[in-house]
Amino acid sequence: MISVAIQLKAQFYDLDPMGMVWHGHYARYLEEARCALLDHIGYNYQQMAESGYLWPIVEMQLKYVRPLQFQQEMRITATLVEYENRARIDYLIVDPHTEQVITRARTTQVAVDANSKEMQLVSPAIFLQKVQQVLT
Numbered sequence: 001m002i003s004v005a006i007q008l009k010a011q012f013y014d015l016d017p018m019g020m021v022w023h024g025h026y027a028r029y030l031e032e033a034r035c036a037l038l039d040h041i042g043y044n045y046q047q048m049a050e051s052g053y054l055w056p057i058v059e060m061q062l063k064y065v066r067p068l069q070f071q072q073e074m075r076i077t078a079t080l081v082e083y084e085n086r087a088r089i090d091y092l093i094v095d096p097h098t099e100q101v102i103t104r105a106r107t108t109q110v111a112v113d114a115n116s117k118e119m120q121l122v123s124p125a126i127f128l129q130k131v132q133q134v135l136t
Contacts, residue, residue, distance in 0.1 A: 002134050003079040004037040007096060010068045021068035027060065030091050030105055033078035037089065041080070043130040051126045052114050055087065059108040066095075066102045074102060083131045085122050086110045 008029060016022040038044040048055050068074060075096040082088035091105040111120040111127070 001080050002037065002041065002131065003077055004033065004040045005075050005077040006033050006036050007073060007075050008032065010070055010072045010074065012070060014068075015070055019070065023062075023064065026062055026064075026093075026103060026105070029074070029076055029093065030060075030078070030107060033076040033091060034089055034107065037078040037080060041130050041134055043127055048127075049114065051124065053120070053124050053127075054112040054114050055109040056112060057107050057109050058086075059106075061106045063104045064102075065104065066100060068093075068102055073097065080131065083123055083127065087123070087127070 010021050014021045014025045035044060043051075045055070073096055074093050077092045077094075079090045079092075080087065081090050087109040089107050089109075091103070091107075092101065093103040093105070094101055111124050112118065113120060
């Protein structure tokens, strides 16, 4: 499938009172990796809106394996694993120096017609074309 990896560093403002990255910030890390993946495909949120579709996240799963500490570097790999009926993206966050797994995650997005607000049962042709262009 299609994968993109980005590197980030845990910042002080991400920490909870225990000195670890607060669990809620992981959603933002996933968003950054997801946007990099969608940019690579050529169908990020602006292109989605221009094509007449909204793509809300309908499901998000996270498995915290190890905590992130202040200034710890992380590599987040986002992989598109399903695209015909929905966009399912798997994520792997690892320490780039040790290759230890920090977090595993998954998000699912579905296309919604921007005008009618109806959920689409298959992905729009424009998204399928963009994915196929990258795959070939």
